[in-house]
Every structure is written in C-alpha cells, then in structure tokens.
Amino acid sequence: MFGGTASAFVLVLGSALVLDRLTAAGRGSLSALHFAGVGLGIAASAALVTALETTGAAWSVLWLVVGGTAAAVVPIVVWLRIPVIMITQSGGS
Numbered sequence: 001m002f003g004g005t006a007s008a009f010v011l012v013l014g015s016a017l018v019l020d021r022l023t024a025a026g027r028g029s030l031s032a033l034h035f036a037g038v039g040l041g042i043a044a045s046a047a048l049v050t051a052l053e054t055t056g057a058a059w060s061v062l063w064l065v066v067g068g069t070a071a072a073v074v075p076i077v078v079w080l081r082i083p084v085i086m087i088t089q090s091g092g093s
Helices: 002-024 028-054 059-090
Strands: none
Touching (some): 002 028
8 A cells, every 4th residue: 555655646746846847948748758658667567567477477576577677777767868957957949
C-alpha cells in the first residue's frame, strides 16, 4: 500500500513540477510528452516483467532486472535533459 501511495504522490508532484517548468519556458504544448513518457515507462515495465515471468524467473530476479533497467535508463534521461536545460537557461528556442 505504501508503494502505491508513494508512486501516486511522485506522479502528481512530478507532473506539477514538469508542467510548471514547461509553462515557464513557454513550451506548455509539450506537456503531453510528459504523460506519454510515463505511459511508455509503465508499458515497458509490464512487458519486461511479463517476458521474464514467462521464462520462470523468480520474483527476486524480476526486481533486480527491473531495478537495473531503471538505473541504466537514468543516464539516458539525464543526457536527453541537458539540451533542455541549456535552452531554458539561454532563453532561446
């Protein structure tokens, strides 16, 4: 129950922060991408877990693989975010 509550809190708070930043940068039309990314992450996670379950992987393996995948994706997200930070700070488009 705590995990679900924490997840909902992060989604709502994170969405508010992202939408505020997009609006401040004059890029409010990109707000749909935020929710598309969340949905894509949920779908990818479900597909990964389903694929692992069909191989008979134990719950501990599922957690390790999903956690490792999430950790591997973080540098990619940071790399994609750096140009956005530079555009926002320079005031350019």
